[in-house]
Structure formats: structure tokens, C-alpha cells
Amino acid sequence: ALVGKGNHAHFMHKEIHEQPTVIGYTLHRMIDAAAGRVALSDLNVDLSAIRRVQLSACGTAALAALTARHWIEGLAGIPTSWDVASELRYRAVPMSGTELGVFVSQSGETADTLGAMAQAQSAGAHTLAITNVAESSMAREADDVLLTMAGPEIGVAATKTFTCQLVALACLAMAIGRARGVLGEARESAFVQALSEVPSRINDILGREQQLVTLAETIAPARNVLYIGRGMSHPLAMEGALKLKEISYIHAEGYAAGELKHGPIALIDGSMPVIVVAPRDALFPKTLSNMEEVLARGARVLLFTDAEGAEEADRPGVESFVMPAIDPLAAPLLYAVPIQLIAYHVALQKGTDVDQPRNLAKSVTVE
Numbered sequence: 001a002l003v004g005k006g007n008h009a010h011f012m013h014k015e016i017h018e019q020p021t022v023i024g025y026t027l028h029r030m031i032d033a034a035a036g037r038v039a040l041s042d043l044n045v046d047l048s049a050i051r052r053v054q055l056s057a058c059g060t061a062a063l064a065a066l067t068a069r070h071w072i073e074g075l076a077g078i079p080t081s082w083d084v085a086s087e088l089r090y091r092a093v094p095m096s097g098t099e100l101g102v103f104v105s106q107s108g109e110t111a112d113t114l115g116a117m118a119q120a121q122s123a124g125a126h127t128l129a130i131t132n133v134a135e136s137s138m139a140r141e142a143d144d145v146l147l148t149m150a151g152p153e154i155g156v157a158a159t160k161t162f163t164c165q166l167v168a169l170a171c172l173a174m175a176i177g178r179a180r181g182v183l184g185e186a187r188e189s190a191f192v193q194a195l196s197e198v199p200s201r202i203n204d205i206l207g208r209e210q211q212l213v214t215l216a217e218t219i220a221p222a223r224n225v226l227y228i229g230r231g232m233s234h235p236l237a238m239e240g241a242l243k244l245k246e247i248s249y250i251h252a253e254g255y256a257a258g259e260l261k262h263g264p265i266a267l268i269d270g271s272m273p274v275i276v277v278a279p280r281d282a283l284f285p286k287t288l289s290n291m292e293e294v295l296a297r298g299a300r301v302l303l304f305t306d307a308e309g310a311e312e313a314d315r316p317g318v319e320s321f322v323m324p325a326i327d328p329l330a331a332p333l334l335y336a337v338p339i340q341l342i343a344y345h346v347a348l349q350k351g352t353d354v355d356q357p358r359n360l361a362k363s364v365t366v367e
């Protein structure tokens with residue numbers, strides 16, 4: 001192979017650790033740090049003419065896209081829809097030339113994502129591919145392309161490409177917001193600043209990996225794990241559950257914390273750990289009360305939050321991993337990392353084939 005594992009036991013581990021570097025490369029391509037502004041000079045589309053955004057992808061890329069819905073709605077004030085590509089491609093979604101179809105794919109070769117993109121194109125939408133492979137089918141066929149600079153990803157479970165997709169999507173949201181005249185300069189430069197702090201904050205998390213190894217020991221014996229979060233932490237909860245099931249074969253679900261009471265709370269007992277993703281944003285108090293509901297039913301909680309959050313949530317039964325402080329808008333980029341590392345260390349402790357999990361392929365080019 002052209003790419004080696006270096007001094008890492010697995011590609012996945014190496015790729016998790018590459019994130020500060022490759023996020024830096026991707027940011028470098030998409031922001032003008034000195035000016036504190038987004039600079040997507042690769043795009044041809046007139047973003048001011050867009051009236052609706054349709055996001056679609058598969059797997060981990062779909063969860064990056066789902067996170068981005070919050071950015072696009074919040075920063076660009078534009079209606080944004082999302083669906084997995086295997087569904088979108090067979091739905092009769094009305095689209096026109098004022099529609100921007102955004103398709104996210106590490107490989108640029110996923111059959112369902114290509115199918116959904118072709119369908120959007122034939123309906124007249126303007127298509128934008130966010131991909132890691134410049135020579136891919138998707139990059140060739142899309143009207144516009146944003147390239148993530150993650151470098152080759154070998155581990156089947158996506159890690160560094162996910163966070164680089166988040167960078168591209170955050171920048172796209174700002175670019176649309178600016179083109180539409182709804183994103184103020186101060187807000188843009190604050191988010192750009194937060195994004196540029198992400199690599200060093202991730203280094204801080206990577207330096208405390210041993211703590212996550214210990215926390216993984218409490219998850220590894222479980223047969224079922226529930227991840228909960230609200231807002232942008234909801235897709236992250238789903239990504240945490242996806243990573244865990246993919247590589248450790250533990251059944252896991254990612255749920256919107258507010259939906260717990262409509263079903264999954266029936267599952268909670270002392271044998272089902274609950275992983276709570278809750279940066280101290282506007283939704284934190286709500287997630288905290290959901291955490292209390294599971295604690296009251298005997299669950300052990302692993303909480304990802306920042307220092308203030310950890311202090312507020314300090315109760316018996318809660319173990320916190322304290323995250324660096326960051327602008328809540330950029331939090332998904334940081335919170336992705338301990339979620340990846342927990343899945344990795346649980347899988348390692350269980351002895352599964354981390355880089356090549358059973359039944360999964362890196363790139364699914366058939367339907």
C-alpha cells in the first residue's frame with residue numbers, strides 16, 4: 001500500500017490523530033484567516049439565487065450533512081431538507097433551478113449518493129458535491145465541487161473525512177449566508193475564528209486519550225448503548241452510535257434526547273450505559289433533564305461536555321469527559337473526536353477487526 005500506519009496499531013487510529021492536520025488543510029482551502037472570512041473560490045454557483053438547500057449522503061457523510069442543516073438554517077436563513085440518498089433518490093421531491101442539492105461523499109463513488117445527485121440534476125437543481133476524491137465520479141458529474149483535504153482514508157469507519165466534511169459544510173453555510181446578505185461580518189469572523197481554533201483543541205483531546213481508554217472499559221461489557229443529544233449534538237449522537245456498532249458490534253442507538261420519553265426510555269436499566277453529548281449551549285439544560293431521567297432509572301452516564309457543563313451535571317452515576325471550551329457553533333468538530341476514540345477503544349478491548357469490520361465495505365458502489 002502507498003499509505004502506511006506509521007506507529008499506529010490501526011489506520012483508524014492514525015486517521016483520528018491526523019484530524020488536526022487535515023482539518024487545517026481543509027480550512028486553509030476554504031477560509032481567509034487574515035480577513036476572518038470564508039473564501040470558497042472554487043464555486044461557480046450564484047449562492048444568492050438559492051431558495052432551498054437539499055442535503056443528502058449515506059452513512060457517516062449523511063450525519064455530517066444532517067449537522068450542517070443547523071448551520072445552513074441558522075446562518076443562511078434558508079429552508080434546508082435532508083434525507084439519506086437511498087431514500088431521496090426514489091422520492092418525488094419537487095426541485096427547480098433555485099434549489100441547491102448538496103451531496104456529501106468521502107469516496108465520491110457511493111451508488112446511492114450518485115443516484116440521488118443524478119435525480120436532483122435531472123429535476124433541474126444545481127448540484128454541489130463535497131468529496132475527498134478529486135477524480136471521483138461525483139466530482140466529475142456535479143455542477144460544483146468542494147474538495148475536502150483529508151488525504152486517503154483506509155479505515156472502513158470514516159473519521160477524518162467526517163470532520164473535514166463538517167468544515168466544508170460550515171464554510172458553505174457561511175458563504176450562502178453572506179451571499180444572501182443575512183450573515184453579519186462579526187458573526188462570520190467569530191465562526192471562522194472558532195473553526196481555526198479547532199485543530200489545537202483537538203490536539204488537547206488527543207493528549208488525553210488515556211482517559212477515554214478507561215471510559216471505554218465501562219462501555220465494552222455492555223450489550224446495548226444509547227447515545228443522546230439535542231440540536232447539533234443529535235447527529236453526533238447518531239454518529240457515535242454508528243461508529244460503535246460498525247466496529248465493536250455492540251448494538252447502539254443515537255436518539256434525539258427529547259424523544260427518549262416516547263420509547264427508548266423503556267429500555268433503560270443498569271445494564272444500558274447512556275452516552276450524553278452536551279456542550280454547554282442553549283439546549284444544555286434540556287439535555288441535562290433528559291440525563292436525569294435516565295439516571296433515575298439506574299443508567300450509568302458518560303457525559304461529553306465542557307468544564308462548566310461537567311460541574312453543573314456532577315451527580316452520582318455520571319462520569320464526564322471534559323471537553324475544551326469552544327463556540328457552540330463549532331462544537332460538533334470537537335465532539336466528534338472523543339466519540340470516535342470511544343468506539344475505537346471499545347472495539348480494541350473487544351478484539352474486533354477495527355479497520356475491516358465484518359460485512360462492511362469502505363465504498364459501496366452497488367445499490
Ligand code: G6P
Pocket residue numbers: 058059060061104105106107108109110113156157158360361362363364
Ligand atoms: C460505507 C462506509 C462508511 C461511509 C459510507 C458512505 O458504508 O463504510 O464509512 O460513511 O459508505 O461513503 P462515502 O464514500 O459516500 O462517504
